[in-house]
Amino acid sequence: MSDTLQNPVPDVADARLNPITVEVIGSAFASIVEEMGEALVRASYSTNIKERRDCSTALFDADGLMLCQAEHIPMHLGSFIDFVPYVLRHFGLENIAPGDIFMGNDAYEGGGTHLPDIVIAEPIFAKGRLIAWAINTAHHSDFADRGHAHIYQEGLRIPPVRLFRAGVLQEDVQRLFLLNCQVPAERISDLRAQIAANRLGVARMSELCAKYGVPTVLAAGKELMDYAERKMRAGIAAIPDGTYRFADIFDSESLDKPLEMSVSITVSGDEIHLDFVSPPQVRAGLNVVYTALLATVYYAVKTVVDPTILPNAGLARPIHVTAEEGTILRCSHPAAVDGRITACQRAVDLIHGAFAQVVPERVTAASNGSVAVASFNGRRPDKSLWVYLETIGGGSGARHSKDGLDGVHVHMTNTSNLPVEALEGEYPITLLRYELVDGSGGAGTWVGGLGLRRVYRAEAECRVQVMGSRLTSRPWGLAGGEAGAPGYFTVNGRENVFDTGSVDLNPGDVLEIVTPGAGGYGLPSRRGAEDVARDLREGRLSAPAVAA
Amino acid sequence: MAWRIGVDSGGTFTDVCLFNDATGEVVIWKVSSTPDDPSRGITQGIDEGLKRVDGAASDVTFVGHGTTVATNALIQRRGVRTGLITTEGFRDLLEIGRQKRPDLYDLQADKPETLVTRDLRIGVNERVLGNGKTEIVLNEDEIRDAVRKLKAEGAEAIAVCFLYSFLDPAHEELTARILAEEFPEGFVAVSSRIAPEFREFERLSTTVVNAYLGPVMQSYVRALKRKIVDLGITVAPQLTQSNGGVIGFDAAADLPVRTVLSGPSTGVVAAQAIGRMTGISNLITFDMGGTSSDVALLSNGRCRVVNEAVVHGYPLKTPMLDIHTVGAGGGSIAYVDSGGLLKVGPRSAGANPGPSCYGLGNDEPTVTDANVLLQTQNPEYLLNGRMKIDQELSRAAVARLAEKLGMGVLETANGILDIVTANMAKAIRVISVQRGHDPRDYALVAFGGAGPVHAARLARELGMSRVLIPRTPGVLCALGLLMTDLRTDFSATQMTRLDEASPEAIGAIFDNLAEQASQWFTQENILPEERRMERNVDLRYAGQNYEISVPVPPGPVTQASFDAIRQGFLDAHRQLYGFVADGEPIQMVTFRLSASGLVDKAEFRPLPDAGPDASAAITGHRDVWMVEAKGFVKAALYTRDALRPGNVVAGPAIIDQMDTTTVVPPGMAATVDNYLNLILEAR
Secondary structure: OOOHHHHOOOOOOOOOOOHHHHHHHHHHHHHHHHHHHHHHHHHOOOOOHHOOOOOOEEEEEEEOEEEEEEOOOHHHHHHHHHHHHHHHHHHEEEEEEEEOOOEEEEOOOOOOHHHHHEEEEEEEEEEEEEEEEEEEEEEEEOOOOOOOOOOOHHOOOOOOEEEEEEOOEEEHHHHHHHHHOOOOHHHHHHHHHHHHHHHHHHHHHHHHHHHHHHHHHHHHHHHHHHHHHHHHHHHHOOOOEEEEEEEEEEEOOOOOOOOOEEEEEEEEEHHHHHEOOOOOOOOOOOOHHHHHHHHHHHHHHHHHHHOOOOOOHHHHEEEEEEEOEEEEHHHOOOOOOOOOHHHHHHHHHHHHHHHOOHHHHHOOOOOOOOOEEEEEEOOOOOOEEEEEEEEEOOOOOOEEEEEEOOOOOOOOOOOOOOOOOHHHHHHHHEEEEEEEEOOOOOOOOOOOOOOEEEEEEEEEOOOEEEEOOOOOOOOOEEEEOOOOOEEEEEOOOOOOEOOEEEEEEOOOEEEEEEEOOOOEEEEEEHOOOOHHHHHHHOOOOHHHHHHO | OOEEEEEEEOOOEEEEEEOEEEEEEEEEEEOOOOOOHHHHHHHHHHHHHHHHHHHHHHEEEEEEEEOOOOHHHOOOOOOOOOOEEEOOOOOOHHHHOOOOOOOHHHOOOOOOOOOOHHHEEEEOEEEOOOHHHEOOOOOHHHHHHHHHHHHHHHOEEEEEEEOOOOOOHHHHHHHHHHHHOOOOEEEEEHHHHHHHOEEEEEEHHHHHHHHHHHHHHHHHHHHHHHHHHHHHOOOOOOOEEEOOEEHHHHHHHHOOOHHHOOHHHHHHHHHHHHHHHHOOEEEEEEEOOOOOEEEEEEEEEEEEEEEEEEEOOOEEEOEEEEEEOOOOOOEEEEEEEEOOOEEEEEEEEOOOOOHHHOOOOOOOOOOHHHHHHHHHOOEEEEEEEEEEEOOHHHHHHHHHHHHHHHOOOOHHHHHHHHHHHHHHHHHHHHOHHHHHEEEHHHHHEEEEEHHHHHHHHHHHHHHOOOEEEEEHHHHHHHHHHHOEEEEEEEEEEEEEHHHHHHHHHHHHHHHHHHHHHHHHHOOOOOOHHHHEEEEEEHHHHEEEOOOOOEEEEOOOOHHHHHHHHHHHHHHHHHHHHHHOOOOOOEEEEEEEEEEEEEOOOOOOOOOOOOOOHHHHHEEEEEEEEEEOOOOEEEEEEHHHHHOOOOOOOOEEEEEOOOOOOEEEOOOOEEOOOOOOOOOEEOO
16 A cells, blocks of 8 residues: 555644534544444344343543443443443553453442343453453343342442453353353353454544544543533524423332322523432332433433434533432432333433423423333253343324324334244243234323333243333323323233233233324324324224224 | 346436447446336336347346336335235234334334234134144135135235144134135235244234235336337346346246345345455445445355344334345435434435435435545536536535534535444444454445445545445446346244254255246256255254354264364354353254355456556546545546546545446555456555
């Protein structure tokens, strides 16, 4: 290759660090995290990662600020926000070497949000200096059939520790981890895929630095954060000043009675403050650590203010979040957190409900408000254990001038389903039905999205835990739109067989999970005649609704 | 005298390429497309092209055609009313897909429209299990009722897809038989025939798209065939598929889903042929038009074939060249977003109103306006003077943007090119770096109307040292049609561990595929000596769900074949993911056989060397803004038609031809090769 075609690589930040260089480097960051994500999915072994894509990748700078997150699972931002800062605080910059690989999952020591999300981070060095981090998290479907009275029951707590020290695997650490897992063979393969994904991130960032020079890349990273901040501020400034409040009910199979939560959003110029009020933390895996609440707020505010804002640390600067410590939405040690995403989904509903008062055209009626989870575990003929976890989507809320989406994952998650033809080969389960639930969308000028029905038949003895929300409350409608239908679970047609969501299944038993629909938007009487005709023709309404 | 004809029918123009087998003469003819009925423009183009060369229809020995009919029908939802018969309990799968929402943050985003409405999706009682056993046997009467209901509802096509039909197609075959009795007038698509592979949603989606497009493609192909016969052409016309091969019109009409990348795949085939001609076998193709750019990578002269991709929102399990498209073209609009950064595309001004300089009412600056302002493109005319443009309109549009950015006008114009270049570089990284290839090991082949304008700059961005500009960059796809073989693909899914497989059992799978190929050869009248078959197997570590395709050595399947397959897998896994898992079992998933019928191809003849002096082709000079000089430099203007083999054009220079402009930056030189291609390299 000829020198004349090479850009000179300056040692100081390019004086020409103009909007164009920034844009070019920003798009390189985005392509790096995307490539890391593809490598992670394709090289992994467990169904939850390889088909359901329950994983996320990101780059952080040396100060522990996020440079870029791939568009995978919004919830996972919560696991990233405090991981690198924790490592820097705890180990000290001077004690971190090339080839160190850190692993962690704990919600109270190291910035995780629940134990199955295992974070792997590797420092990126250039010219002997730590300049950035490649980081990813993957939901390991393990720690199954555990208790949720407090976090000690929920699985192995791992503060950020070195899994590799200067390129050498710390076998002691790995053995300790694997012994605490029910499916160690999957865990080790998935960890290997996570490590490989980060290695790609390290290689690509090194190439980028070689091309533009470290100072330019780092300066562009800072500028991209400023840019995200400017866009967030410009978007907030366009929303009328004022305080907007909204309250909602939070129900779950793990709670004796529904709880009330509320938010109060104050928009003031180009800044926004969200204050959450929720009951004291509960003896159930429904509590939310502060970083998970932050990830939820950043997601929800972005959907309303400007969905195109770059996913980096800058967007958070004009957003202030408060909640009393020790409450469900800002829990403290030792609260259990495994199902925190259910409460986070409700926090999104709160935020959208409050914004509906001032920018109704930008929000949706309430979506299914749940992440229905089915976590199966059993023993194979060779006595090894198997764990299968899946989450099921539901209705997405009707919009200001459009129906809601049917049968999708909403808000804090966006995992895929597992194909029937992949599921039945891996686990002793047969899928009997997978369909939209007629009539589950709230009526309105625009109808809420339909929930999903998934019906399984056990082919061997196993235990299943089913979790969800909007089982007794319903996803609300907006502007006269009606509420969506709630969800429910049955075994052989009976609802009352679950012990806080868990039940043993025998071969031939049939488990049915029905997820909630979503709220409608606008008065049902204003729905267009053509749309009504289509609803009837396509059988999207339930029988009573048709009669009415 | 024998003429071979390639016709590429696009949205704006229909390009006809005529090749004289006896003399090696190449003639290009362009006519306006007739989107309401593309066959009119095509026959007009062939007719006029033949008249121009004084050729007779009876002299035509080959007609190859690339079409966007299937793609456009899919994009514009102009397929037919389609019904679906599927396993009871799963009729909504088509709508649910993989249950992901279309956009992570945008609450207003919608999923692609479901091609079969819910009232036309019927579940029937039947079930095959994962172990291949039939739990519920399909009842014939239930099928008949379903078919009659769909007919009564006005379905013109019916798709059939049952769970596990890739393991046991009996229920689908029975349904197909009943459809033949009850619905002989309609179009039928059966999943086990179209994509006999696992993952039910993707197989279903492929089958439905095929049914939806089938009647559209059938009537198009029949009309075109009739018109070609009416012209007096006796040879059977061929159509390109997404895999880069051609296939007979009738076969194409049965499998329209295999032609959705018909257009862009031909450009890749042409680049491949040019690579062969020039002895450059590692190429990255770069086809830049008005609204988008297509890029592909050829390693050792071959483009990777992917067996699944999402096309216009619909997952398709069908062999396609690994072509990546990005919304960056000459008409892409530049703007400043709310955070103050400059963005280019994907919104495009298209051909009408087009770039600001056209003066047709668009006042937002486009990539072409930046080029016109910087004079990398002719500031007064396009198309060799056939179309007048106004540089002052470009300047005004860019100046408005510059003001918002607080930058100079020329600096902003240059920035627009920087960003569009970065967008294209990102697309090339997807097909190179992300697949384990270093673009610096490849030459860039640039074509399309805008490709040669940006090629040198793009190559520099990626550290690529060589750029190849074909002789007719604007009509390369039509040319590619004269250089492709007949090709089709067969596959079968059967999950088997590599270390437990028996050579006999695997041999039998391939024998079965070879038997299907042999029937196809007969049907297409391919002579035995022209038949070629290549075998691949898709593998993964047992436990993974994404496969890597590895070639199977020719000849009988033996233990040695397994060793070669294992090694191929390990090498590819290391290249893609950076590691191998020692000792872990490897699983074979899908067996593939691709059948080709070799076609006599247009043979280009080398022309004699005329020496390096290119001065005879100089038509003048103009000041051109070059990024290398960070300002205007005086560049010589050359006319491409006057350049002879061996001529060397040193940058800074501009080479004009009717359908495009090639920019030779300072520090580079373009050498004309014996086939009249331009090769740009550092001086």
